[in-house]
Amino acid sequence: MHKFRELETVILTHDIKEYGLLVGDMGAVVNVYNRGKAAEVEFVTATGKTVALITLASSDVRDIKQNDILHVRGFATA
Numbered sequence: 001m002h003k004f005r006e007l008e009t010v011i012l013t014h015d016i017k018e019y020g021l022l023v024g025d026m027g028a029v030v031n032v033y034n035r036g037k038a039a040e041v042e043f044v045t046a047t048g049k050t051v052a053l054i055t056l057a058s059s060d061v062r063d064i065k066q067n068d069i070l071h072v073r074g075f076a077t078a
Contacts, residue, residue: 003058004032004039010061011068012043019043019052020075027052027061051075 004010012025021043030053031040041061043052 003036004029005036006030006032009064010041011064013060013062016052016054019054021052022073024071026064026070045075046072 006029008029010027010029012021012023012027015022025043027041027043029039030042033039033055037058038055039058041054041056042050043054044050
């Protein structure tokens with residue numbers, strides 16, 4: 001099970017359609033709760049615009065792996 005640390009980068013493990021987030025999206029932990037079992041994670045565009053700031057459980061994300069490759073995709077804004 002993942003244990004959150006403030007300011008770490010994490011990878012989403014499933015889609016969150018309500019926010020337009022897809023599996024593999026990268027976010028930054030900005031606040032940690034419940035001894036690292038939950039966290040507020042911010043997802044941003046490449047230019048730094050916040051698209052989602054949501055509380056996630058440790059099962060919602062994973063650590064970045066050494067062989068991960070970054071990918072850019074468009075994000076529709078309202």
